[in-house]
Amino acid sequence: MRRALLLLMMAAGIALIVWAGWQNQRQRRSATQAQQERRVDLIPNNAGSAASYAYTDQSPLRGKQAPAFTLLDLNGRKVSLSDFKGRPLVVNFWGTYCAPCKIEMPWLEEFSRKYAADGFQVVGVTYDSEVGRDTIDRDAQQLGVTYPILLSTPKAEKDYLSGTDALPMSFYVDRTGKVIEVTAGLGSKEQLESMVKETIAAGGR
Amino acid sequence: MKKPRLIQTRRAPLIATLALFTATTAQLGSAQLGMDAPATPKSTILYSAQPQTVPAGRQADLELRFQVLQGFHVNSHTPNSQLLIPTTLSLQPADGVKAGAPVYPAGKPYSFPFDLGDKLDVYAGSFIVRLPVVATEGVHTLDATLRYQACDNASCYPPRTLPIKIVFTAK
Numbered sequence: 059m060r061r062a063l064l065l066l067m068m069a070a071g072i073a074l075i076v077w078a079g080w081q082n083q084r085q086r087r088s089a090t091q092a093q094q095e096r097r098v099d100l101i102p103n104n105a106g107s108a109a110s111y112a113y114t115d116q117s118p119l120r121g122k123q124a125p126a127f128t129l130l131d132l133n134g135r136k137v138s139l140s141d142f143k144g145r146p147l148v149v150n151f152w153g154t155y156c157a158p159c160k161i162e163m164p165w166l167e168e169f170s171r172k173y174a175a176d177g178f179q180v181v182g183v184t185y186d187s188e189v190g191r192d193t194i195d196r197d198a199q200q201l202g203v204t205y206p207i208l209l210s211t212p213k214a215e216k217d218y219l220s221g222t223d224a225l226p227m228s229f230y231v232d233r234t235g236k237v238i239e240v241t242a243g244l245g246s247k248e249q250l251e252s253m254v255k256e257t258i259a260a261g262g263r
Numbered sequence: 264m265k266k267p268r269l270i271q272t273r274r275a276p277l278i279a280t281l282a283l284f285t286a287t288t289a290q291l292g293s294a295q296l297g298m299d300a301p302a303t304p305k306s307t308i309l310y311s312a313q314p315q316t317v318p319a320g321r322q323a324d325l326e327l328r329f330q331v332l333q334g335f336h337v338n339s340h341t342p343n344s345q346l347l348i349p350t351t352l353s354l355q356p357a358d359g360v361k362a363g364a365p366v367y368p369a370g371k372p373y374s375f376p377f378d379l380g381d382k383l384d385v386y387a388g389s390f391i392v393r394l395p396v397v398a399t400e401g402v403h404t405l406d407a408t409l410r411y412q413a414c415d416n417a418s419c420y421p422p423r424t425l426p427i428k429i430v431f432t433a434k
Contacts, residue, residue, distance in 0.1 A: 155348045155412050156419040161378045186421065197346055224418035243417030246377050 117229075117240035118220055124149065124231045125217035129183065129208035132195050137181070137208055139235075145177040146257045147231040151210070151219065153185040154197050158244035159226040163201045165247045169254045170205050176258045177233075180205040183214060185225055230254075232261030307335040307413040307420065310427045319400040319433040322363070324393040327352070327429060329386075329409065336385040337411040339370025343384050348412040348422050352392055355406040359433075362405065363395035376416065398433035405429040 119125070124147075128138040139149075150166055152159035163182070170180040184194050187209040198207050219227060222242070230239040230253055238260050239253055309330045317323035331337055340349045352365045368391060370384035392409075407429055412422040 153419065153421065154346065155422060157344075157347065157383060157414060158375050158378075158417060158419060160346070161375060161380070200346070223421050225420075226418070243415075244375055244377060245417075 117237075117242075119218065119229060119237045120240050122237055123235050124229060124237050125214075127211075127214045127217070129211060129214060131206050131208050132191050132198070137206055142179050142181070143235070144233050145179050146173075146233055146254075146261070147178075148180045148254065148257065149183060149218070149229040149231060150180060151183045151185050151215075151225055151227040153225045154189050154193055155186060156225040160197070160201055162226060162244055162247075162250060163198075163203055165250055167201070167203050167205060169251060173254060173258060178254065178258055182207040183210045183218075184208065185210050185215070185223075187211075230257040232257055234261040236261065306423060306425055307332045308337065308409065308411055308425055310409070310425060312428065312430065315431040317396065317398060317431060317433050319398060322395055322397050324366075324395050325429060325431055327365075327392045327394060327407075327427070328389060329392065330389045331387050331413070335413045335415050336373055336387040337413045339384045339386050340367035341370065341384060343381055347383070348410070350386060350409065350411040352394070353408050353410065354394075357403060357405050359399035359401065360403050360405060361397045366393040366395070368392070375414075394429070396431075398431070400433050402430065402432050405431075 124139060126139050128136050131137050148166060150159075150163070152163060166180045166182075170178060182198070182203065182205060184207060187194070191209075194207060194209075218229060224242050226242070226244065228241045229237050230241075232238050238257060241253070309332070311328045311330060313326075313328065315325055317325065337350050338347045340351065342349055350367070352367075354362050354365075368386070370386055372382040373385040373387070374380075374382050394405075396405075405428070407427050409425040409427060410422060411425070413420050
């Protein structure tokens with residue numbers, strides 16, 4: 059009798075574990091599905107086998123607090139994420155070799171001016187800092203960029219890029235410091251502006 | 264006889280449940296893997312080495328065949344902007360081989376979606392770099408590197424270097 063009871067308890071325990079696992083899996087599946095439904099492919103006819111994705115929310119940073127950083131700008135001054143506390147922000151990773159980055163950077167400049175009254179700020183982080191400040195400065199000037207351009211570090215890349223080396227990569231950070239969207243690759247100017255607006259609207263005032 | 268049977272009946276559901284649990288866990292793992300960012304290939308250009316023969320002591324061209332992976336493109340040797348990194352072949356000196364300047368093919372025009380500016384000049388698919396050489400009789404191996412910078416239709420990847428060995432016979 060005691061054995062039967064023990065057996066029953068064991069079976070119940072195992073059944074509970076299996077049920078919990080199954081429930082967990084169901085939740086994950088529905089979360090993944092919801093995420094995929096939210097995902098917007100902005101590049102028309104995005105065919106081919108390349109790892110090409112214009113916009114993604116697959117970054118583990120999405121929905122989390124933006125990792126703190128202190129990086130040097132082109133004048134050698136230290137700039138920290140905390141310097142922009144309370145402001146809606148786009149942290150844009152770019153590279154001097156990256157043609158699509160250079161298409162969207164003038165748009166970011168335009169929006170940083172257009173939404174300045176909302177406190178909106180763009181921060182550029184140069185992925186290929188090793189090319190030197192002169193080259194980075196030349197490119198930024200040619201693109202008409204006046205927002206801060208910072209030099210990346212391995213730590214900042216580890217914290218933000220999670221191993222990917224595709225550029226451009228943008229992190230939309232609301233006033234509370236939360237990453238509300240992560241995009242990889244070049245999208246349209248209209249989509250970029252709508253995400254800027256979303257970032258300004260998110261996190262309250 | 265009774266005891267082993269009991270163990271059997273006790274173990275059977277346990278084993279079945281454990282198997283099911285393991286399968287469920289494995290599925291969870293794969294679901295998580297599916298959420299990772301797409302992997303970028305380490306090299307977006309392949310070099311197809313082919314045996315080549317040139318006349319000894321006379322100038323002849325070696326054909327170096329490269330293949331850019333589908334969906335990617337690389338800047339040509341003469342991209343339309345000084346800000347972009349050109350595809351460039353560099354050679355190590357080798358005994359018995361005098362190599363001239365590589366001759367690069369013309370690129371193809373390319374525009375990123377949403378770009379209203381000038382078209383870029385790129386290699387996509389296969390392309391051939393010709394290398395003029397004068398070599399002494401025998402089998403030669405040239406060590407070379409191809410530096411390139413690749414993009415797909417939305418993103419760009421850091422400059423990379425592809426080491427290659429060019430093996431040819433002069434006779």
